[in-house]
Amino acid sequence: MKPSYDDGTLAAYFQPLGPALWEDSVLGPLLRRIAVEDPDLIAAVADVDRSQIRDTLRRAPLERLQAAFSMAEALSGFRRVAG
Secondary structure, X not given: OOOOOOHHXXXXXXXXXXXXXXHXXXXXXXXXXXXXXXXXXXXXXXXXXXXXXXXXXXXXXXXHHHHHHHHHHHHHOOXXXXX
16 A cells, blocks of 8 residues: 655654754753663654644644643543442
């Protein structure tokens, strides 16, 4: 089955941390520390779909809060009843 996306779309959504972040005076030292202590975390950043982050940031703060509350309510429905 052929995927519904092309390589350009994947490159836009999933990408490693850019070189500028590693050179940032505040973020750089923290990233280098994480890279030593937990390299899997740095590798996982490339697996983050940035389109979801962008969509969320387009919302007003109250809309984000309402969405988070709705998600929390939905997830609470998955709790197992002790018995």
